[in-house]
Amino acid sequence: MMSYVPLLLLSCFLFYHFHAISCNSNTDREALLSFKSQVTDPKNALSGWSIHSNHCTWYGVTCSKLENRVQSLNLTGLSLSGILPPHLSNLTFLHSLDLSNNTFHGRIPASFANLSSLQNLSLARNRLEGEIPTQLGNLRHLSFLQISVNNFSGNFPSSIFNISSLVFLSVTENKLTGKLPNNFGNFLPNLMILYLATNMFEGVIPNSISNASHLQEIDLANNEFTGPIPLFCNLKNLTHLILGNNSISSTTSLNFQFFNSLRDSTQLQILMINDNLLAGELPKSFANLSSNLQHFCVANNNLTGTIPQGMKKFQNLISLSFENNYFTGELPSEIGALNNLQQLVIHHNRLSGDIPDIFGNLTSLFNLAMGNNQLSGRIHPSIGQCKKLNYLDVSKNRLGGTVPDEIFQLSSLIMLYLAGNSLQGPLPPMVGTMKQLEDVDISDNQLSGNIPVEIEECLNLKWLTMERNRFNGSIPTKIGNLASLETLDLSLNSLTGDIPESLGKLEYIQNLNLSFNHLEGKIPTKGVFTNLTKFDLRGNNQLCSLSKEIVQNLGVLPCVVGKKKRRILLPTILAIVGAAALFISLLFLFWTMKKKRKERKTLVSSDPFRGLSQNITYGDIRIATNNFAAENLIGKGGFGSVYKGVFSFSTGETVTLAVKVLDLQESKACKSFNAECEALKNVRHRNLVKVITSCSSLDYKGEEFKALVMQFKPNGNLDFKIHQGDEESGSLLTLMQRLNIAIDVASALEYLHHDCDPPIAHCDLKPANVLLDENMTAHVVDFGLARFLYQNPSEKQSSTLGLKGSIGYIAPEYGFGSKASTEGDVYSFGILLLEMFTGKRPTDEMFKEGLSLNKFVSSMDENEVVKVAADRRLIEDYEYSTQSSNSDDHSSGFDSNTRWLHKAEECIADVIRVGLSCTVDQPKERWNMRKALSKLQATKNSMLSF
Incomplete structure (x- = not known):
């Protein structure tokens, strides 16, 4: 009897064991069937999930062999939709759950935290939303978490950062917020992939991220991270580092540390730190990056210096x-x-010099963007070797010569931008072979000759702009066959002949500009020409139209129709009237020339600018500035740009003048123009820039144009001399030169404040608004913000501009709404003085958190000011002379030079005292300009007498 007991016990054990297995297996089956019942299955992928079959054989289900427990559920890319059923949390043996690439919506059930064996969770590319459950942090065995491309929002649970087993973490393209923990890398020692891109994470990226030493790929782009750029030390396996489109900052020093920290990342392939607030220079250690580097991007930052x-x-x-x-x-x-280079993108910088002949080996290049720089020289024919080139942009540089024929052999080219250079010669006929071409912009050059008829073969063209060149001849008659054209601009050339009827067939055209040519004949009346808003034909005086609407709205002549006699009569009458007018004009011209011949010498000698027309036109200015060429641009401000222009006198002589062209897109530019004209109308002083005349007219597009023509000062502005001058080029300002300039500026302000009635406040004094002539005499310019200081409050001010000025030079009381005053100018002058003699801008990075240039200087005693704050270049010459004399053992010379050095330091200290006296906080306690000028003159006399 006893022998049956063990057998009985074994039977009971097996019965209960398999019964438990069966029960647990049924639990999994029921969870799956419940899942099926709650989702939409448009592809019928789950049709085989039947109660009559073993669930371990169902599509996407993988079970353990012994116990038939579901270990993996992979239903990716089946277009399943619905909410995620919480019953899935009953699959307690589940190791992997992949529901990615479907259209599930709603929230992640908090019960998913019960999947304690889960190692892989992928819910990417669905429409899930809401907050991510904090409870997911309980999945202590999770190594792969992929929930990217959904609509999750709210704070990302910090509990997930505590899952030390994580190897792969991706939450890209959601709306998640929050900060990274300071000890981020310590919690995730096994992490290899980190994708947090395109969310709203904020705060500082901690340097501790490097403690996750197994990291291979980091993508934190498109967030709101701030603070200094982090260092990534000891990440030997790193291949991808993407930090673009945040608000991360840097300096030259920090840039060095950053690149140095990547020295050991010898597998690095992608480095993208674009669209941030990086500043300073790129260090030479850039060259220490991995030789495996494939993509490098620092675009859209504030980086300076040369490309390493x-x-x-x-x-x-x-x-x-x-x-x-x-x-x-x-x-x-x-x-x-x-x-292997495929993309070279360097546009919108300040690169200069000739374009090097680099194209011969770049046979894989498909994107070349070099526009908006200051590159010169020519385009090398070797560019023809870039057979795969799709995009070529060298616009807005200083390129000359002809367009190489080799460009027009690039049959794969889609976009071609050559605008804004000084390119010459014809457009070659082979342009017709460029069948893929969609956008062409060759405007603002000096291209000439006929428009090649072969351009009609570029059937994919959508954008063709050729304005402001020297093209002549007729418009190709079949150019209307370019059916895809949306923009065609041939304005401001010398085209002749009729407007082709075929242009009316351009179905998709939005902008047709043929203005300011020499076109003639009847304007077509079909197609695009029925919509006056889509075409511009102004400036073609021999065009006529049969359409009353076009005649009335474009101001062209009506075409003459009717009998032959009537057609002959009008030209005859016009010819007779014209001949009579010409005869009278010649008589009048002869009489005036005879009358003025005696006056000419006196007229020219009394005023060197008298020969320049006071009624100057847009055309005169355009010719004088060579069509506002980039090489003639000498300055740019808030309300416009200043160009150098060469104007012709009535005597045949020429003179170089400065032309300030107002940017009328700026809302207050017109008021600035009026204020400047009013302020300078009656003032005369040797230290004020003289305005010769003004221009207020229309440009060739019929748009408003305003400019001031002023004396040209060949030595540029004071700002450049202070901060960019150097001894080798001879542009370094000496101590006496700076003192003389300070006196010149003070003299101008003293005149405006004390000798004008009413007094005038300049309101924008800064080094950039002080120009230097050939004798280094200073002249104050830019009265666009000037104010008349009437004593009677009832009198109206001539300038009604909102007071602004320039940051760093604005008197503190202006920030509290105080009216313009001479005291405000005195403050600006004081800052200018301190800048001249310390070499530091008031906007320098060191001046923050309440520290300013004048507070920085005033915090020092006199000895410190000279030894620490003063621009050392001012007295280095004296120190050098002293050392030289000492080495030659000339004691008398040594004593003399030592006294010179002491005198120079004394002079600097005196000037800085004037600057501090002009920048005290209380306006009434500041010196006026008469006292400041007197003190500066006394300092100069002391130097001269010594």
């Missing part, structure tokens, strides 16, 4: 982007060694 050398080591580089920064200097020729 050492790029030829990056033979795997595919994309190189430096656009929208402030890089200067030449483009490194070693870029031409990057055989």
Whole structure:
């Protein structure tokens, strides 16, 4: 009997064991069937999920072999929709759940936290929303979490950052907020992939991220991260680092540390730190990055300096982007060694010099963007080797020569931008072979000759702009066959002949501009020509129309119709009237020339600008500035740009003048123009820039144009001399030169404040508004914000502009709404003095958190001011002389130079005292300009007498 007991016990054990397995297996089956019943299945992918079959054989289900428990559920890409059923949390043996690439909506059930064995959770590319359950942080075995491309919002649960087993974390493209923990990397020691891009994460990216030493890919782009750029040390496996489109900042020093921190990341392939607030220069250690680098992008920052050398080591580089920064200097020729380069994007910088001949080896290049720089020279024919080029932009540079024929052999080219250069010669006929071409902009050059008829073969053209060139001849008759054209601009050329009827067939045209040519004949009346808003034909005086609407709205002549006699009569009458007018004009001209011949010498000698027409036109200015060429641009301000122009006298002589062209897109530019004209109408002083005349007319597009023509000062402005002058070029201002300039500026202000009736406040005094002539005499300019200071409150001020001025130079009381005053100008002058003699701008980065230039200087005693704050370049010459004399052992010379050095330091201290006296906080306690000028003159006399 006893022998049956063990067998009985074993049987009972097996019965209960398999019964438990069966029960648990049924639980999984029921959970899956419940899931099926609550989702929409348009592809019938779950049709085989039947109660009559083993659930372990169902589509997407994987079970354990022994117990038939569901371990994996993979239903990706089946277009399933509905909410996520909480019953899935009953699959307690589940290791992997992948429901990605469907259209599930609603929230993640908090009960998913019960899936304690879960290692892989992928819900990416659905329409899930709401907050991510904090309870997911309880999934301690989770290694793969992929919930990107949904609509999740709210704070990302910090509990998930505590899952130390995580290897892959992606929440890209949601609306998640929150900050990264300071000890982020310490919690995730096994993390290899980190994708948090395109959310609303904020705060500082902690340097502790480097403690997750297994990281291979980091993507934090398109968030709201702030603070200094983090350092990524010891990430030896790093291949992708993407930080673009945040608000991360840097300096030259921090840039060095950042690139140095990546020295050990020898597998790095992608580095993108674009669209941030990075500043300063890129260090030479840039060349220490991994030779595996494929994509490098620092676009849309505030980086300065030159593009670093050492790029030829990056033979795997595919994309190189430096656009929208402030890089200067030449483009490194070693870029031409990057055989695999596909994109070179450097537009909108300040690069200069000739374009190097780099194109011969760049046979994989498909995107070349170099526009909006100051590049010169010519476009090299070797560009024809870039057979895969789709996009070419060298616009708005200083390029000359002809357009190489090789460009028009690039059959894959889609977009071609050559505008805003000084390119010459014809457009070659081979342009017709460019069948893929969609956008062409060759405007603002000096291209000439006929428009080649072969351009009619570019059937994909959508945008063709050729304005402001020297094209002549007729418009190709079949240009209307370019059925895809949306914009055609041929204005401001010398085109002749009729307007082709075929242009009326352009079905998609939105802008047709043929204005200011020499076109003639009847204006077509069909197609686009029935919509007056889509075409511009102004400035073609020999055009006529049969349409009353066109005649009335465009001001063209009606075409003459009727009998032959009537057609002959009008030209005859016009000819007779014209001949009579010409005869009378010649008689009058002969009489006036005879009368003025005696006066000419006296007239010219008494006023050197008398020969310049006072009724100056837009056309005169356009010719004088060479069509507002970039090389003639000498300055740019808030209300416009200043160009150098060469004008012709009535005597045949020429003179160089400055032309301030108002940007009338600025809402207050017209008021600035009026204020400046009013302020300068009656003032005369040797230290004020003289306005010769003004221009208020229409440009060739019929748009309003305003400009001031002023004396040209060849030595530029004071700002440039202070901050960019150097001894080698001879542009460094000496101590005496600065003292003389300070006296000149003070003299101008003293005149405006004390000798004008009513007094005038300049309201925008700064070094950029002080110009220097050939003798280094200073002249104050830019009266666009000037105010008349009437004593009688009832008298109206001539300028009604909102007072602004320039940051760093504005008197503190203006910030509280005080009216314009001479005391405000005195404050600006004091800041200018301190800037001249310390070499520091009032907007320098060091002046923040309440510290300003004048407070910085006033916090020091006199000795510190000279030794610490003063611009050392002012007295280095004296120190050098002293050292030289000492080395030659000339004791008398040594004593003399030592006294010179002490005198120079004394002079600097005196000037800085004047500056501080002009910048005290209380306006009534500041010196006036008469006292400041007197003190500066006394300082100069002391130096001269010594």
